[in-house]
Amino acid sequence: MTRICLKVLIGILVASAGMIPDRPLKAELEVTPIEQGRKIYRQQCAACHGLNGEGKQEWKRPNKQGELPAPPHNHTGHTWRHSNTMLFNMIQDGWRDPFNKTGRLTMPAFRNVLSPGEIRAVIEYLKSLWTSEQIEFQELENVK
Amino acid sequence: MLQTFKLLSITRTFAFFLVLLAAIGQVKASEPSSSDAKIVALAYDISKGALYKASRNSLFQSLDNGQKWRRIRLPSVFDNSANVVSLITPAGGKNTIYLAGRDLGIFRSENSGESWTAADKGIPNKQIVSLAAHATLAETLYTVVADKNIYRSEDAGNSWQLMDEGPGEIRLLKHTNMKGSMKTGWLFAVTASGVQRAMDCFCLWRQAGDFKGKITDLVYNPQIPEHIYIATENGLMSSQDGGETWKQRMSPESHVTTLVYIPNGVIFGAANDGTLFRRLDDTETWERLGD
Numbered sequence: 339m340t341r342i343c344l345k346v347l348i349g350i351l352v353a354s355a356g357m358i359p360d361r362p363l364k365a366e367l368e369v370t371p372i373e374q375g376r377k378i379y380r381q382q383c384a385a386c387h388g389l390n391g392e393g394k395q396e397w398k399r400p401n402k403q404g405e406l407p408a409p410p411h412n413h414t415g416h417t418w419r420h421s422n423t424m425l426f427n428m429i430q431d432g433w434r435d436p437f438n439k440t441g442r443l444t445m446p447a448f449r450n451v452l453s454p455g456e457i458r459a460v461i462e463y464l465k466s467l468w469t470s471e472q473i474e475f476q477e478l479e480n481v482k
Numbered sequence: 483m484l485q486t487f488k489l490l491s492i493t494r495t496f497a498f499f500l501v502l503l504a505a506i507g508q509v510k511a512s513e514p515s516s517s518d519a520k521i522v523a524l525a526y527d528i529s530k531g532a533l534y535k536a537s538r539n540s541l542f543q544s545l546d547n548g549q550k551w552r553r554i555r556l557p558s559v560f561d562n563s564a565n566v567v568s569l570i571t572p573a574g575g576k577n578t579i580y581l582a583g584r585d586l587g588i589f590r591s592e593n594s595g596e597s598w599t600a601a602d603k604g605i606p607n608k609q610i611v612s613l614a615a616h617a618t619l620a621e622t623l624y625t626v627v628a629d630k631n632i633y634r635s636e637d638a639g640n641s642w643q644l645m646d647e648g649p650g651e652i653r654l655l656k657h658t659n660m661k662g663s664m665k666t667g668w669l670f671a672v673t674a675s676g677v678q679r680a681m682d683c684f685c686l687w688r689q690a691g692d693f694k695g696k697i698t699d700l701v702y703n704p705q706i707p708e709h710i711y712i713a714t715e716n717g718l719m720s721s722q723d724g725g726e727t728w729k730q731r732m733s734p735e736s737h738v739t740t741l742v743y744i745p746n747g748v749i750f751g752a753a754n755d756g757t758l759f760r761r762l763d764d765t766e767t768w769e770r771l772g773d
Contacts (some may be wrong), residue, residue, distance in 0.1 A: 416683065420665075424664060428664070436660075
């Protein structure tokens with residue numbers, strides 16, 4: 339009887355062990371801000387700024403209406419020159435280039451689309467696209 | 483006895499003339515001489531109400547809007563071969579003056595020119611092309627060095643940091659507090675291809691106007707920063723929309739090469755022959771100052 343119980347117990351344990359891979363690990367539950375940011379970026383930002391942050395091809399040249407095409411967010415752009423606070427405000431409130439001849443915002447506001455935590459996650463993702471020197475520069479901007 | 487008296491009298495007269503000649507020499511040294519004629523830059527200290535003018539190797543101060551000038555003593559490095567390119571006062575004035583030039587580096591005086599200290603630590607060489615003061619932050623400066631790069635100091639020139647390569651070969655750099663920047667203002671750079679402007683985060687340089695001639699200076703109205711004046715070889719031009727559009731303006735009888743806009747809307751201009759002019763706010767008339 340004891341042997342049978344032991345076999346059943348072992349069987350349950352083995353079966354349970356077999357179940358483990360089907361359940362998410364704790365580490366998997368904790369998605370990094372960069373990963374979270376990447377997902378949000380691809381849903382909300384990539385259409386204008388490119389799937390990998392490469393921006394529009396002619397981003398340095400205003401169009402006929404004076405609007406600036408979306409700039410890159412990777413190391414070839416200028417996003418790294420801005421502090422976290424400034425980037426947060428830009429995403430949340432948008433920004434209008436003063437030489438834009440339309441009434442539109444140059445960068446749309448995401449206040450009603452993204453939560454503050456989601457905006458911060460996007461910024462963390464953007465940092466993963468920069469060089470170490472650019473990250474160092476941006477960290478100095480953050481403490482000013 | 484009589485001969486001795488005559489000898490003494492002659493000696494006294496001779497000594498008197500010597501003293502007189504020396505005094506005349508001293509006066510001449512404290513006023514602009516012909517070698518100081520070409521004014522390369524003008525600046526205004528709002529805290530003191532002082533107008534400054536610099537030639538390639540000398541500096542003068544006027545406390546009566548350009549009627550009388552007092553020479554300011556400069557360090558020995560400003561000898562006859564010196565080549566000053568920029569004279570600026572920081573936001574708020576504060577009795578501070580900066581002088582910069584080719585082979586000179588940058589010098590700062592915090593007591594209206596009584597004493598000077600070098601302010602170019604961290605810049606790779608002393609070949610300064612242009613020096614600009616931030617419109618509102620007194621300790622922030624920008625400089626263009628002969629390697630074509632732009633450097634920024636946020637501690638009144640005590641240390642400098644490489645910021646940007648700029649839009650090309652810059653001849654002159656100015657900072658304004660025009661609205662709409664992602665950061666604190668806008669930089670205007672005069673290049674061989676005209677005026678370029680960028681937000682002071684150095685995000686993107688863009689053409690501001692299409693000029694054929696050489697531009698020798700660019701100034702803006704501190705109260706309405708969108709109002710910009712430029713001195714070109716074809717006369718003065720102005721923009722009222724931050725450099726989007728420009729129109730020709732009335733120029734003084736002499737060719738003005740450098741300008742300064744003071745807070746009440748008055749513009750001072752210096753011609754290449756050293757003549758100083760003044761234009762009162764909202765007028766097209768330039769009045770000649772001094773002789």
